[in-house]
Amino acid sequence: MDLETALHVASELAGAIWVTLALAAVTLPLGLILAGLATWARRSRHRALRGVASAYVLAFRSIPLLVQIFVLYYGLSQFAWLRASPVWIVLKDPFACAVIAMSVCAGAYTAEVMRGGLAAVPQGAIEAARALGLSRFKTFLLVTMPIAIRRALPAYSNEIVVTLKSTSLACTITVMELTGVAKDLMSQTFAVIEVFCMVALIYLIINMVLIFLLRLVERLLTPPYQRKPMLAGARRVVSAAKWRSIGAASQKG
Amino acid sequence: MQKTIRSLLSALVLGAMLCGPAMAQDQAEVRIGTDGGYLPWTSTTPSGELTGFEIDLAKQVCDRMKRSCRFTAQPWEGQVPALEQGKYDILVGGIAITPEREKRLAFTQSYANLPINFAAAKTSSLNGKANWRELKAALAGKTIGVQSGTQSQKFVDNELKGEVTVRLYDNQDSLNLDLLAGRIDAALAGRSPWIALTRSQQGEPIEILSPDIDFDEFNYLGVGVGGLMRKNEEDLRKAWDAALCDLKTSGELKSISEKWFGFDVSTKPDAKVCGA
Numbered sequence: 326m327d328l329e330t331a332l333h334v335a336s337e338l339a340g341a342i343w344v345t346l347a348l349a350a351v352t353l354p355l356g357l358i359l360a361g362l363a364t365w366a367r368r369s370r371h372r373a374l375r376g377v378a379s380a381y382v383l384a385f386r387s388i389p390l391l392v393q394i395f396v397l398y399y400g401l402s403q404f405a406w407l408r409a410s411p412v413w414i415v416l417k418d419p420f421a422c423a424v425i426a427m428s429v430c431a432g433a434y435t436a437e438v439m440r441g442g443l444a445a446v447p448q449g450a451i452e453a454a455r456a457l458g459l460s461r462f463k464t465f466l467l468v469t470m471p472i473a474i475r476r477a478l479p480a481y482s483n484e485i486v487v488t489l490k491s492t493s494l495a496c497t498i499t500v501m502e503l504t505g506v507a508k509d510l511m512s513q514t515f516a517v518i519e520v521f522c523m524v525a526l527i528y529l530i531i532n533m534v535l536i537f538l539l540r541l542v543e544r545l546l547t548p549p550y551q552r553k554p555m556l557a558g559a560r561r562v563v564s565a566a567k568w569r570s571i572g573a574a575s576q577k578g
Numbered sequence: 579m580q581k582t583i584r585s586l587l588s589a590l591v592l593g594a595m596l597c598g599p600a601m602a603q604d605q606a607e608v609r610i611g612t613d614g615g616y617l618p619w620t621s622t623t624p625s626g627e628l629t630g631f632e633i634d635l636a637k638q639v640c641d642r643m644k645r646s647c648r649f650t651a652q653p654w655e656g657q658v659p660a661l662e663q664g665k666y667d668i669l670v671g672g673i674a675i676t677p678e679r680e681k682r683l684a685f686t687q688s689y690a691n692l693p694i695n696f697a698a699a700k701t702s703s704l705n706g707k708a709n710w711r712e713l714k715a716a717l718a719g720k721t722i723g724v725q726s727g728t729q730s731q732k733f734v735d736n737e738l739k740g741e742v743t744v745r746l747y748d749n750q751d752s753l754n755l756d757l758l759a760g761r762i763d764a765a766l767a768g769r770s771p772w773i774a775l776t777r778s779q780q781g782e783p784i785e786i787l788s789p790d791i792d793f794d795e796f797n798y799l800g801v802g803v804g805g806l807m808r809k810n811e812e813d814l815r816k817a818w819d820a821a822l823c824d825l826k827t828s829g830e831l832k833s834i835s836e837k838w839f840g841f842d843v844s845t846k847p848d849a850k851v852c853g854a
Contacts, residue, residue: 509726513727
């Protein structure tokens with residue numbers, strides 16, 4: 326690949342990064358809301374509500390995201406009555422279809438993450454809060470939720486990274502995000518390896534930044550006495566040097 | 579003991595002498611990669627067999643080269659990497675000959691060329707324009723669908739950039755579905771898939787728009803369709819080209835074309851390859 330082509334490819338890919346980020350940025354909050362609703366419903370007293378929520382989580386965790394996107398985009402558009410209805414305003418748009426399919430899928434996975442987080446809350450802590458006279462709601466807000474969030478965060482950060490990567494499926498329904506633009510550039514230039522390596526590098530950098538930020542959040546949410554130093558290796562070197570200098574000082578004395 | 583070794587050796591030498599010429603004549607089979615989902619060029623029957631204009635053509639070429647051929651279907655995106663890795667010896671499947679592609683790979687002479695056309699819903703009132711300029715004005719502000727990596731995409735990029743919204747599709751089937759659903763106002767593709775669509779039952783609301791986009795008028799669209807191969811396969815290319823010359827002059831290419839398209843899409847023998 327000559328320099329001119331490389332620059333052309335790089336600038337096209339840079340433009341597509343925003344579409345990928347926008348997809349993830351819209352999908353993740355929607356997924357979180359859906360997951361919250363599903364988790365609430367799964368813990369409800371009403372059996373029917375629990376059933377619906379469990380069925381939702383089971384179905385959307387089991388069906389491949391690509392199939393969900395295809396059914397939503399190409400499948401539903403087959404029905405003439407649906408095309409005549411107001412729903413079509415949303416379903417006509419490929420970006421909206423991608424966001425809907427991905428949020429529903431992310432919601433199902435995140436509901437499982439939330440379930441795991443809630444299950445990890447020690448029963449004793451809840452009982453203690455109740456014994457102290459806190460109401461059910463206050464117990465949830467002040468005891469259960471903070472612990473659950475802390476426990477669920479590592480798994481949820483994984484979900485965020487997975488969602489960002491799954492935005493690449495949106496190119497199958499004409500949303501020109503990173504992978505879509507890469508495929509287009511590939512068929513123009515035939516520089517398959519070069520273009521895909523550049524795309525892989527971009528995904529890697531985005532996710533590296535994301536993972537670093539998520540670690541930071543995780544650390545902020547950990548109580549100070551439980552915090553492990555982020556750069557453990559560096560700290561150890563520093564403290565070793567400190568010991569040595571103290572030792573040297575005492576020898577002198 | 580020595581005698582047995584000597585006789586064994588001579589048997590081996592004799593065997594090698596007998597096998598040598600035979601092996602040279604019986605060359606490895608030609609591995610042909612194709613799309614398998616682009617009627618009438620190449621298509622897959624419900625029983626999984628490949629048929630189509632280019633399958634018939636390639637079989638004729640193989641007959642003339644006196645070599646056995648094996649066909650494999652794979653989506654277009656993966657075909658070029660597979661060719662470069664040596665999984666195929668040649669690709670056929672409506673692949674347009676372009677200068678960019680020739681930089682990296684080699685083409686046989688062209689064997690077919692047909693115009694590209696816009697298609698739209700009959701209710702769109704886009705049809706009946708006298709020339710490209712009028713159609714272009716009517717298309718301004720519309721959403722146009724094309725298949726990624728085709729000459730149609732190149733045409734849209736060159737002629738309509740900034741004036742229309744372009745949607746890119748992986749294959750013709752998805753393009754058809756969105757045209758039928760009304761997600762796009764018009765679509766551009768080779769004439770042949772539109773004929774297939776408008777003749778089908780579900781394609782009834784769609785019509786092919788005039789005028790034809792002719793390759794002569796927009797010469798950046800290239801000289802037609804050819805077989806795509808690696809640059810280091812000169813021998814195969816020469817043999818393939820010679821067979822094509824033969825099929826063109828004998829009129830067989832024309833009859834294969836009429837069988838699949840209903841009209842003649844074949845190109846004239848390339849003077850550089852076939853001679854005068």
